[in-house]
Amino acid sequence: MILVVIALGFLQFYFLMRISRQVTSLYSRLRERAIKEKAPAAAPPAPLPAEESPADIDVLAGSGEMGAALRTLVRKYSLGSLTLATTDGLVVATSGGSDAESDAAHYSSAFVRGVSPSEKEITLFSVNYRGSPLVGVIRSSKSIPRSWMDGIEKDVIRILEAEL
Numbered sequence: 001m002i003l004v005v006i007a008l009g010f011l012q013f014y015f016l017m018r019i020s021r022q023v024t025s026l027y028s029r030l031r032e033r034a035i036k037e038k039a040p041a042a043a044p045p046a047p048l049p050a051e052e053s054p055a056d057i058d059v060l061a062g063s064g065e066m067g068a069a070l071r072t073l074v075r076k077y078s079l080g081s082l083t084l085a086t087t088d089g090l091v092v093a094t095s096g097g098s099d100a101e102s103d104a105a106h107y108s109s110a111f112v113r114g115v116s117p118s119e120k121e122i123t124l125f126s127v128n129y130r131g132s133p134l135v136g137v138i139r140s141s142k143s144i145p146r147s148w149m150d151g152i153e154k155d156v157i158r159i160l161e162a163e164l
Contacts, residue, residue: 021089021105054078054148059155066163070095073155077148080121080139084156087112087133093163097139108135127153129160 057076059069070082074095081097085104094100107117111124112135123138136156138144144152 054151059159060162066093066159067095069159069163073152073159076155077144077152078140078142079144080141082139082152082156083137084127084160085135085137087135092134093159099139103137103139104135107137111135123149125149125153127156127160129157134160 054077055075057072059073059076061072070084070093074080074082079095081095081099083094083097083100083103084092085108086092087108089105089108091100091104094104097103103122107122107124110117111126117124121139121141123140123144125136125138127134127136136152138152
């Protein structure tokens with residue numbers, strides 16, 4: 001009898017988590033649609049000058065925790081925010097920002113399906129850490145050069161290795 005109650009408890013928890021993910025995804029899509037309907041057409045992000053390079057900052061210097069290291073990475077590359085998520089939409093770490101959970105849910109799902117984000121300020125990338133694929137969601141008002149993306153991915157892996 002006790003095992004049946006425990007099994008039912010686990011099933012209830014499992015279904016509540018699935019419902020929560022679906023609601024989060026639906027909420028982010030509705031919010032995205034509402035923002036698009038309210039906002040006037042925005043100009044494309046301003047490209048960075050070719051000769052500009054990221055600041056010479058060590059993302060691990062004095063961080064002590066992953067959130068601080070990601071905030072340093074955001075400062076180094078002049079980004080708005082960065083969120084790392086599992087492929088099923090759970091936040092692993094974030095530099096901050098009110099959109100971290102909805103970004104993780106919405107964009108990791110889109111990335112796995114191969115769908116590019118419709119918002120110009122969103123850049124997605126993937127890193128593989130200890131056999132687990134993670135999706136990176138960057139919010140930035142500027143275009144990010146490919147050479148910077150390579151550096152961002154390497155810095156993210158350094159942060160993961162140092163902080164996990």
